[in-house]
Every structure is written in structure tokens, then in C-alpha cells.
Amino acid sequence: MAIHVSPSQGRGTMLAPGSAVTLEQGWQTTRAMGSHQNVKKFNNQDFNRLQAACLSQGLLFEDTTFPAHVSSIGPDLLPQDRLYQIQWKRPTELLRNPCLIMDGVSRFDIMQGEIGDCWMLAALGSLTLRKQFVENVLPRDQGFQEDYAGIFHFRFWQYGDWVDVVIDDRLPFLNGRYLSVHPRTSNEFWPSLLEKAYAKLQGSYQNLHGGYISDALVDLTGGVQMQFSLKDPPPDLEEILKAADKSQCLMGCSTSGQLRRNIELRNGIVQGHAYTVTGAAKIRYKNGWKHIIRIWNPWGHGEWKGPWSDGSPQWDHVEPQCREALLRNKDDGEFWMSCENFQEQFSWLYICNSTPTFLDFGDQHCTTWSVERHISLWSPVLVTGRNNYSPAGAVSTNPQYFFKVPDYDPKSYNVVISLMQKHAKDMKGAKILKIGFFITTENSRVLKQNFSLIRDVTSCFILSPGTYAVVPSTTEDQEFEFLLRIFMKNQGDNEITNSLPSPALPMDVPRQNQDSSYKAVFLRHAKQGSTIDALQLQQLLNEVILQDETTSLGGGFSFDSCRGILALMDFSSNGQLTLQEFRSLWRSLTKYMDIFSRADRNHSGFLDVYELKSAIQAAGLVTDEQLLRLLALRYGDAARRIGFSDFACCMLRLETMTYAFQNLAEGRSQILVTAMEVRTLLPSLQAQGGTTEYVTRRVKLKMMCDVCS
Template structure:
């Protein structure tokens, strides 16, 4: 295109420019679009499901099928040996031990150690666990909490295995990874150094579920070495698929006691940790270990003296080593407690578990971690039957599509990075109502990759209200937001591509207490298989030809198959070939009639953004927007349209009743957005531009 500006060219005001631009794209077949779950899943509350229902789309780690492999071993009379995580120093990791000790590692099966081994004896308990040489207290503290919540435990620890029936040296365990449950198969060869367990060892000599589960998690993470130091918050999420929030105990929220009470009441997983990264595993005189993770196993208020005392029960994954201060085992404070209460609460054993006051808890520990399927730990105050809904978005953050290192700047991030909209309809000013969780995904072959510094902005009317950043895998925070429409902008401070999972949890206050279906802490029903594409890159590769590009025909097939899944939102019809040619032309930066991956990524981001806006503004859930809803949608998108332009848009894209379905809405908004930005680029901040006849014809005849 000739971009020189000729003095003789006709002047165009921005109003005329947009009026002309929106009339070009054709959307003859009217339709609407449902969000693909690769980008958004809206779950209003949580449906009560069994463990297996929540695992219906289970992924097989390394494509290993437990049932098939076990049957094969049984038919051949062999014990399973896992080539993908072998009995070799590579599975330990090169830096966990000195080289001479690495080569002294021996691998032994439980059947070599015990005459009559069991996977589980007398149920699963935190007291089955005793930490070994590996510094994975962060994972074991989460595991200890998991044993208290059976609704989650059943997902992680399948019941179809053991040493008594169909034993073939093979076991499997499940973990949640970036939106999917993953089944991890292992053999039962365990590492020993000088005759001692290198890894976690069970308190009962012939019970092996802790050691085998830890090995499966090590395999998922790449090696045992990758368990040596980590984040309790990561393990809580990996074992539940839930949302976790961490609270600083050095600067605690004013309602910490209420949060703890709500967490205990709603069966949350809880843990805590002490500071001291440079003095890890140093035990103080009072019995507390520095740089160490613990499980919170209970919290209660008891009658004490002339009032009430809030005490917290904590467990050390070492399986020994306890607090020696007030409310510890045998402390004089228990003498002032009513005997029946003392009998119910006090377990005077060196098993790593102890009580302490809430005041001492805040003094001795640095962080509190709470996790559940939804943020039920924020359900405190005068609330009845509160439920939470969640929007889930999985996408790829690419420097080519955003601002790179400038993303740390709010202005740069908000202007160019992907934005995800949500609406807060009402709120209780006394309690938190929104939780946002952003998780960065590591490639399956790079589980030990370093975390990027990631975060997000919360904006309203393009103004940044909040910004959160952290050098952790999972950045999560909770908010009290007044009614309105907001956008979340994921970003990173580094100029590097990363795939992310964004979850936006919102509190609902309209739950009917008389309903026969109360909210459940169970995991949600997973979405159908056809909706399981995990990023725009996966979608692109599925439809692209051998030349790694998408033409209009392929784009039409993609849009209709991926986006048009819902009966209500498909009332207006499907994407026509002509409309897809128009969409492609708007995104075709190379003007070659095809979309590259980068160009498709820009389109995908726009499609998902307008999908969010359309669903949000379709207030009566009719599958169409009326004129007022369209006006609100344009404003939400940060674009402008006066009454005359709005009338033209409805005439061009609406039906006889002046309603616009989603397919037409997409075409209209893509046209309006593209042409608005094209004008702004040409105008350079001015309200008018000069173009040549050649420039004008090139614009309107192709784009």
C-alpha cells in the first residue's frame, strides 16, 4: 500500500470513516457463539458429582494407560518397570546428593522389604507420613491436609490397586495440572540410601501409599530433586484442582479469625509455613522449625478461664518435633480446660501434632495457606447459602501480541494485552466477593523451569484499579468490588511467551435456601471432550494446512465447529463463507488471503473478548443484543459510536427486529475495532486524515 499522504486527497472525518468501514463485511447467515472451554467455562455454582465423574476427561501422563499396562504385565507374569521414570540416578536428579552418594542409591520394591505389604492399612491418615531426606515438606504438608478431606482424597488416590489382588508392580495416582486431572503411572521401586528411605517413609512399616504417591508426584515434576524445595500453595492446588489464597501472618487481614473459622467449617485444606529460607530445617528451642511447612488440622474456640480461647492444631510432616510453648502437649493451660473438652482435643503423643494459641500462631508462622474448590473461606459474616461461580480462560501470552517488557507499565499492559471481562451485579460491602487466580503453565518436559514474574491488572473503564505481581507459579488475590463491569489483564514483566490459566471466581447471593441441591465442595463436572482444546495454538494447528496457515474455508470450519456449540446461542445461524472472508481480510496483515499463527492469535483474542462481552450484555439470555445492549457492549469494549453510527450498525448487521446475534456482533465489532485503530494510526492523534484514492480503494476493497 502507498502510505504517502497527498495534499489533493479528500478529507475524511472519523465519523465518515467508520460509517463507510462498517458497511463492507458481510454476515449473511446470522448466528451466535458459545465460548469454547479452551477459553471460557462458566460454571454457575458447583454441581455435586462423584469423584469419577469429575475425572471423566482424565489425561494419561506420558500416554501410559494403567489398566492396559497392568493387564499386559499380568498376562506375561512380569513386574512393571517404568522406562519413563526408571530406577536410575536420572529420576533422582543430578544435584540432590553428592555424586558418590547418588551411585549408592538402591531401588527396592515393597515386596522385597516386607513379607505382606499393603497400599493402605486402616484408612489413610496424616500420621502415616514421616518425611525422609528430601526437603518436600511443602508437598507433604499439603498431603497431610488432603487426608482430612475425603472428597479430594478419592480423586488423588484410586482404589483399583494394591498388593493383594492383581499385583504387577504398577500403581497410579492423579494430580490436577492447569485445568486437567492427570493420571500418573509408576512402578513400585523405591530409592534407598544406606538402607534408609531416601523419600518419605510410612510410620507403619508395611503401608506404602505415602512413598508411592510421593514417587508419582516426583515423576510429574520431573525428578525427586524437583521436590526438594517448593511452594505449599502449588501442592494444595495440584492435589485438589481448587483455588488457594495465602495470607501474610505478619500483616494479617483484620478478619483472619473469621477466615479460619469459615475455612474449617467448609472443609478447606489448610497449611502454614515459617520464614527462614537461609536457615531451613533449623529447630528453635521452642520446637518450631525455621523454613518449614506445616499442616493446619483444626481450629476451635474453647471455654477458658472466664472467657473463650481460640486455639489452632498444627502437624509437622516430620512426624515428630512439636511446639513447646503454651497449649502444647502437657502445658499447664490444659489444666484450666473442662476435662471432657480436654479429652476430646488433646492427643499427648510425639507424633508431630500440637495445639497453640492464635496469638502464638501469628507470632511463630509467616504464611497461612487455604484451598478449596471455591473460595468458601471467604464465606463469613451474616451469609446464608452463598455460592461461587467461576470463569476459566486458558490462553497463550505472546510478546508478539502484547507489549513485552513494557507490560509492567499499567498503561502499556491495558492497551495491548488480552483482556477478560466480568460483571459484578451486586455485593455485600462487608465481605469479599471476587477472587482472581492466574497460573503460568510449564511445558510437560520442563516441569523444573523457573517461574516468570507474572501478574494481572484489574481495570474499569480502562482505568487500572489493582495490580498484583509475583514470582510464583500461581498469583491469586481476593477483592471487594462494587457493582460494575471490570476487565482482568494478565501480563508478565519478561519478554517471553507463556501459556496461562486464568480463573475469576465471583460470589453469588441469590442462592435459595429451600433448594434441595445445596452447594457442594466436590469438584465440578468437567466439560465435554470436544471442548478440551487448551489454547489458540492447538486450535490453529488442528485446522491449518501443511503450509501452517488458515484460509477462509478453514476459518469457516473452525469458527462453526469450535464456537457454535450451544443451542441458545446458535439461534441466529452459522458463520457464512463470505463473513469469514471478511474476517480474514481484517486480520490478514500480509495481504495473502491466509492467516498465520500470529495473525490467528490476534483474531482469537478478539473473538474471546467479544464473546465475554456478548454473554455479559445479553441480559435476558435471548442469544441476541438489542440496540441498548449493543451500545453498552461497544462502550465495554472501549470503542465509540454515536447515535447515527449505532443506527447504521443495527441496519447493517441486525435482523428485522433490530437484534444482533453473536455471529453478526463479531463481524461488526471486528470491523469497528480494526477501522478505528487504522484511522488512529494514520491520523497520529489528529481528528482528520488525508488519504489518496489508491489508499482508500485498497482499504475498502480488501479489508
């Protein structure tokens, strides 16, 4: 069984759609090829060496391999008279204090310019949502303040390798306006500079004018992408979307209209255009549930005007807390729409991740994916004595790659095959071949053949146990270099144990996998890999913990909440969490996620007072009606309902204070609360002839105040 993956559709600034082997699982590659430790230097330009040379000579870098000249723009992007009106300016010529990044990278930093590269910007907008990928593409060792020399660099994935692309910061302007993407904030330049680096990689700005969002998603992640036709969608499309969002996939979509590019319809949707899918949610609506999709337009404006758009009456029937958490009523290009309208208005959905985690929907086990990579050359075969091409002979003499499926779940996809053709170095005039592959069984029976006129042909399958062979091929009489990747789901016990799971942690993940994932999450947010402060903790919790659909409905972690959490877990009292301290917090949070999910029986994303009582008891803690009322008042909303972020803060404090009280009752004086209580209350105890119960009541009252403070 296979999902048929067709070429990208929808044009107009958005084009319609000896081997080396590695194993990969989750987010870690086990071989140097394609890793960030083995980055290739594009055009043999070394960023550090070039920057040092410029600083030592007091010069600003000028890139001779991608000069400030019309050759870098491309001869056909603009009419000749306009082409030669272009001026190149550095950010330091435009502003006194330019910045590379302000307050982190965001899709709302991006506004498309005159170049028709919505396909690339839609992928870039999705990238900003997944911080683990952003750091791969945008190195931190650069900026306009320290060691500025007019030189920057960015990294992209190309046919199995990460390449480092160096540029100077001269940007093209036409009549005083950005020719390329321009940032929403005037002095933030990462979008414009990153786009220039990608244009250099592709050969010119002109080569960004029309392209495939599927290509850009892969170039920004090194992952595997799949395309789903929305005119003939898979029956479980809604589950695929939710699984993709939960597992931190990059997602995009496109509209049809090859002859009506950039035409905005009355409903606000642009024809022949690419968009970013930024979220998927299942929310309570009236007396039922509704699947809605969040989408962003890389123009930075122009939104859907139908049901579930900003200000539409449908939002009046959504719980206020949920509406406040989801709805951003601004003209920023982002909007919600129903899954039904999504399928009606858009033609294709694109999903990309390091491994095909978006196919794990409905899987109740902790699964991982491994991948084999093969790079080789496909050559045509000529019949002896003539120049007649023989496809059968070509297939029989070209490489075949075998893989074994040990077991499978008949309801779950377990194999994904991706074949990518390598373009000529000069992108202009490069011919895209119609490529594909055959899958054969041990008895040479052909199970599948899939051919398309795109760079990357990908399909997923449900294959029963056995040995199979993949045979890359093309329908044309022309050799081509290819990268073949075979992804296989590891069912049951995982044989490869030295790789990290996805940072989006499902609540039913076994404890051993929870413990192995905290380190990866910590290192992505830590300062120089050593500690995290309250702000970093807030970013971490909101990006990782709240990826779950249910836990996100109650809103994110506030900065003050994270300061309180840090104070409870910071045993060294230095205002930061070490890896060891974070491990304790991570274990507690994953435990609370499970408790919260079980207690929230109606899946509303909130706990009422009675559900809160059940959750506290499930955590092994004791409470009474007085404390319950205080907790609901302190941590709940106007209706005394508690979302997950507030629940986690409540439980951390309640558990800490409970242990402090227990230690006091046992006569241990090392806990902070006991020292003060014993000094204060013992004289009163002696004077009044009181008993230990008297002290207990007083300490319990103080504990309640501490929990609710």
C-alpha cells in the same frame, strides 16, 4: 477493596511463596475440562492397559519413562558417591504382605525422609483430612493383594486438567533407609508411592527438594489457594480460620528463615519449614473464650513446647470433655497453640478449596461460588524497527476478559481472581516469570494491579455492581501460557441449580439445599454407590456433621451409636442404609443440629437437663421429669451433660418410640412395639377390669425403657 496476596515466604525444603469457559459451584464442575471423567494420561501411559499386559505375561511393571536410575533422582540431590549407592526395592521385596492403605489414609501415616519436600507433604497431610479430595488423587482400583503387577497410578491437577500418572513400585533406598517419605506403619506404602508419582510429574525427586506449599495444595485439589501474611494479617484472621475449617478447606502454614533451614528452635518450631493446619477451635478457657490452632509437622515428630502444647498447664483450665476431645498427647508432630503464638511463630497461612468458601465467614446466607476459566497465551510486543519491549502495547494487544458483578454485600468479598502460569514441561531450569493482572472498570480506570514472582497469583476483592475486565500480563519480555480463573459469589437466589453445595452443612442452610446435599454426602461414603453400613455411617457422621464447631465439642459418634442409629432407620432390616433411608436420617440430623444450637445458649457444646427439656419440646415431643432424668443418666456424661452426637442418638430413639406409642394409642398394630404390648397386656386388662389408661401407663413405661436402652 482487596486483600494483598504476596509471594510465599519461608524456604528450606519449603520455597517461599482461544479460551475455554466453565462454570463451577460447590463441588461439581459443569464442563469436561478439569473433571475426573476427562483425565489425561501422563506420558500417554494407560494404567489399565499396562496392568493387563503385565498380568497376562506374568511380569512386574518397569516404568521406562521414570526408571530405577539416578536420572529419576536428579544429579544434584546428593553427592555423587552417595547418589550411586541408591538401591531400588519393591515393597514385596521388603515385606511378605505389604498394603497400599491400612485403616484409611491419615496424616499420621507420613514421616518425611531425606528429601526436602515438607511443602508437598504438608499439603498431603491436609489432603488426608478431606476425604472428598483423597478419592480424586488416590484411585481405589489398585493394591498388593488382587491383580498386583508392580504398577500403581495417582492423579494430580495441572493447569486446568487432571492427569493420571503411572509408576512402578520400585522405591529408592540409601544405606537401607527410605530416601523418600516413609510410612509410620512399616507395611503401608501409599505415602511413598504417591510421592514417587508426584516426583515423576515434576521431573525428578530432586525437583521436590524445595517448593511451594501453595502449588502442592492446588495440584492435589484443582482448587483456588490464597496466602495470608501472618506478620500483617487481616483483622478477621480468626474468623477466616474457623470458616476454612468448617467448610473443609485444606490449610498449611510456613515459618521464615531462608538462611536457617530446618533449624529447630528451643520452643520446638522449625525454621524454613512447612506445616499443616489441621484444625481451629474456639474453646471456653477460665472465664472466657480462647482461639486455638492445631498444627502438624510432616516430620512426624517435633512439636511446639509453649502454651497449649501437649501437657501444658493451660489444658488444666479446660473442661474435661473438651480436653479429651481435642488433646492428643502423643509425639506425632501435632500440637495446639494460641492464635497469638501462631501469628508470632509462623510467617504465612495458606488456604485452598474448590471454591473460596473460606471467605464466607460472617455470611448468614447460603452462598455459592461460580468460576469462569480461560486458557490463553500472553505475548510481548516489539516497537516497530527496534527490539524495544513496550509493556503498554503488550497489555493493549493481549487478551482481556470481562465479567459482570450484579450485586454485592459491602462487607463480604465477592470476587476472587487467580492467574496461573504454565511451567515448561522440563521442570529443571524452568523460569518463573513475574506475572500479574490489571482489573479495569468500564471507563478503563485501573482498579488493581498485582504482580508476583510465583506460579499462581491470587487476590480477592469487594467489587460493587458493574462490568470489569481482567488483563493478564507479565513484567518480562517473554510469552507465557496461562490459566485465568474468575470466581464470583452468587448472592441471594442462585441462578445455577444443578450443582451441589459444600458437604459441610451450616445449621442455617435452607431446607431445599439440605435436601440437595444429602445425595453428595451419601455417594462419597457408599459401597459402590448403593448402601452404607454402620462403619461407613460412623465415618460419614464424624467427617461431615461434626465439622461444625459447636457440635464437635462433645465428641464423635461411636461405632455402637451408629449401629443403633442404623437399626432405627434401616426399614428393610438388612443392616445397611439405602439412599432413601439415609435421606430421612439426614433430614433428622440437620433438624437436630438446629435444635441443639438453639438450646445450647452458652455455646458450650453440651446441653444440661434443662436445656435438654427445651430441645425435646422444640422437637415437638413430650417428656416428664422421670424420663428426663433417665435420658440424662443414659446419654449424659458424669455431670449429666449431653454432647451433640449423644443428643442425636437420644432424639432419634425418643422420636421413634414416641411415634410407636402414639400408634398404639390409635389402635394401629403394625408397629413392632404394639403387637407385643397388646398380646401381653389385654388379658391383664380384662382380668382386672382395667381401662385404656392402664395399658397406656404400661406401654409408656416400656417406651421409656426402650429409649434408654
